[in-house]
Amino acid sequence: MTSRPKLQEVSDLAGVSLATVSRVLNAKPGVASETRAKVLSVLADLGYQDIPVRPEQTGVVGIVTPEMDNPIFPLIAQTIEARLARQGLLSMICPATSDTVNEQEYLDHFAATHAAGIVIVNGRYADPDVGFGPYQKLAASGIPVVLVNGASETDNVPLVAIDLEAGARMAVQHLAAMGHRRIGVMVGPQRYSSSRLLKTGYLAEMDHLGLDTGDDLTSETLFTLEGGRAGVAKLIEAGATGIVTGSDLMAIGAINGIRAWGRSVPEDVSVVGFDGTSLASVTNPKLTSLRQPVERMAASVAWLLENTNPDLADTVHMFQPELMIGRSTGRVVVETPSGFKAS
Amino acid sequence: MTSRPKLQEVSDLAGVSLATVSRVLNAKPGVASETRAKVLSVLADLGYQDIPVRPEQTGVVGIVTPEMDNPIFPLIAQTIEARLARQGLLSMICPATSDTVNEQEYLDHFAATHAAGIVIVNGRYADPDVGFGPYQKLAASGIPVVLVNGASETDNVPLVAIDLEAGARMAVQHLAAMGHRRIGVMVGPQRYSSSRLLKTGYLAEMDHLGLDTGDDLTSETLFTLEGGRAGVAKLIEAGATGIVTGSDLMAIGAINGIRAWGRSVPEDVSVVGFDGTSLASVTNPKLTSLRQPVERMAASVAWLLENTNPDLADTVHMFQPELMIGRSTGRVVVETPSGFKAS
Numbered sequence A, B: 001m002t003s004r005p006k007l008q009e010v011s012d013l014a015g016v017s018l019a020t021v022s023r024v025l026n027a028k029p030g031v032a033s034e035t036r037a038k039v040l041s042v043l044a045d046l047g048y049q050d051i052p053v054r055p056e057q058t059g060v061v062g063i064v065t066p067e068m069d070n071p072i073f074p075l076i077a078q079t080i081e082a083r084l085a086r087q088g089l090l091s092m093i094c095p096a097t098s099d100t101v102n103e104q105e106y107l108d109h110f111a112a113t114h115a116a117g118i119v120i121v122n123g124r125y126a127d128p129d130v131g132f133g134p135y136q137k138l139a140a141s142g143i144p145v146v147l148v149n150g151a152s153e154t155d156n157v158p159l160v161a162i163d164l165e166a167g168a169r170m171a172v173q174h175l176a177a178m179g180h181r182r183i184g185v186m187v188g189p190q191r192y193s194s195s196r197l198l199k200t201g202y203l204a205e206m207d208h209l210g211l212d213t214g215d216d217l218t219s220e221t222l223f224t225l226e227g228g229r230a231g232v233a234k235l236i237e238a239g240a241t242g243i244v245t246g247s248d249l250m251a252i253g254a255i256n257g258i259r260a261w262g263r264s265v266p267e268d269v270s271v272v273g274f275d276g277t278s279l280a281s282v283t284n285p286k287l288t289s290l291r292q293p294v295e296r297m298a299a300s301v302a303w304l305l306e307n308t309n310p311d312l313a314d315t316v317h318m319f320q321p322e323l324m325i326g327r328s329t330g331r332v333v334v335e336t337p338s339g340f341k342a343s
Helices: A007-014 A018-025 A033-045 A072-085 A103-112 A133-140 A164-177 A193-209 A225-237 A248-260 A294-306 B007-014 B018-025 B033-045 B072-085 B103-112 B133-140 B164-177 B193-209 B225-237 B248-260 B294-306
Strands: A060-065 A090-095 A117-121 A145-148 A159-162 A183-187 A218-220 A242-244 A270-275 A288-291 A316-319 A322-324 B060-065 B090-095 B117-121 B145-148 B159-162 B183-187 B218-220 B242-244 B270-275 B288-291 B316-319 B322-324
Touching: A007 A018, A007 A033, A018 A033, A060 A072, A060 A103, A072 A090, A072 A117, A072 A294, A072 B072, A072 B090, A090 B072, A090 B103, A103 A117, A103 A133, A103 B090, A117 A294, A133 A145, A145 A294, A159 A164, A159 A294, A164 A183, A164 A193, A164 A242, A164 A270, A164 A288, A164 A322, A183 A193, A183 A225, A193 A218, A218 A225, A225 A248, A248 A270, A294 A316, B007 B018, B007 B033, B018 B033, B060 B072, B060 B103, B072 B090, B072 B117, B072 B294, B103 B117, B103 B133, B117 B294, B133 B145, B145 B294, B159 B164, B159 B294, B164 B183, B164 B193, B164 B242, B164 B270, B164 B288, B164 B322, B183 B193, B183 B225, B193 B218, B218 B225, B225 B248, B248 B270, B294 B316
Parallel strands: A060 A090, A060 A117, A117 A145, A145 A159, A159 A316, A183 A218, A183 A242, A242 A270, A270 A288, B060 B090, B060 B117, B117 B145, B145 B159, B159 B316, B183 B218, B183 B242, B242 B270, B270 B288
Antiparallel strands: A090 B090, A288 A322, B288 B322
């Protein structure tokens, strides 16, 4: 007799939930050994012979992220965790920061413990001096690896990324449509691919619109509140009425800095954030921001972890950000150097 | 010959950093097996005989938290991670939410993998129907367990907690000192200890000051933005000019709700947050909040994980919050029902 027992019957007899029975039948993790034994014993009593063996695989996926101070990182990590949980995988989120635990320590740990997968969010590959070597090595050892954000190209390790260039272009278009001509950009340190991609998108769209992109309209700073606050001075001095930034934190810092100069947002200067985190909705004025479609990106990560076909090793799933229009951007109300005057 | 080799010499010969040599010598985790082998071989070449054996202990600590949407949770988790990293421990942060992975699945995983410790932040023990049984069982199996927040008492499992009662009293004192007499409180669902502790502190201080605490001045809602926004209506209707809340998210939601009613913060209604997260500094007006001394709490967690003396099993390390005065609270400027008028 090998017919599949009715789940409800097993659930009733073992005194556990249907979900637990299903987990045991599918050899998924997350069931206490005592509970598992009880369910298996009920299955045996019912004459079920095809009893699953708990696989050796730990069913653990490591998600290595930058510091958690920027809410986009816990958001991405938790969304991936929730998506992987539907496949019976347990996620372990590991913030790697230069002064605590570095990325490589976490990678070594997950390699040594034969993790079911490793996801690296804005990892060290964003620095071309590091490159993709450490991740290729992991993948070669048989552990599915997926990179998330911080680059637009990859080399033999699948990448899921928000399109930073497209985002910067969308931000410039939004500002230009409201009459802005002096538009500046705030980027992070130039050694990161993400900073270069933002700037490339900004320059491309500004050129396309025939707008000035002098060096005084680019501010290189940090992707943080403090970075935004400090970096905005250069752009105000350059007469920018619109500012494209690389993160919501940076945008909020820029708004604080603009106010510290006695100017108003958006009356004097409009600011566009990036990421569309919950921060964007709690600021006053509400932040205009480029939202990352985190749910869909997490679904891509889950798919790439499951499909480790070598043909997919160079896959890049590139996602377009969505412009969320808040109240930190508005029409130009002052004359700009080019003589444009808004209605 | 057993003299200790010069670290620099080993570092040069093995071609690895001084930090890596030190990790190998101290049998700390986070060194790739290949690298470790290279360092050990150099040590052997130099005649060093007291070569450390890598302990069986995985050196991993699981930090189980609620959902990461509330920035206090990633902040606490990351601060504990950084503190434990100084002791050579690798932290794995695990957000347990009712609709993804539940707390017990993570606890089972860390028990099965013989973790070096488990930290549970605002865990299910905050619900008295769950109690401390699951944590006592873990601790009895020899795994150091420390609970963080969500309770003021414990039973045979050490607890590190912010003093919610004291925080609510401080918030009432701050508002009363600025002339507020109609002071309301927003708490989370009553089944959680944290909600009851907040309310107890609020009632105690209000009674002490001889102020009214009718049921209309208590709003039971969720510890979220949406909860704060929805829950504030009842308090506005009750004529509250000052509001004590249980989280920064809830306070920001309340401010949004107050504005939606056409009232101003702090001119019409003052709001006090709780946690002192980075959110408090980006809102406009800047939030008055009760900050958790997260660094010192993390140091306590680290100490309790290391000192598993049974005499310490009932330890409660209770921390006082610090009042950070922002601009979401101010003097009363309207007449209150009790006839009080501010200067």
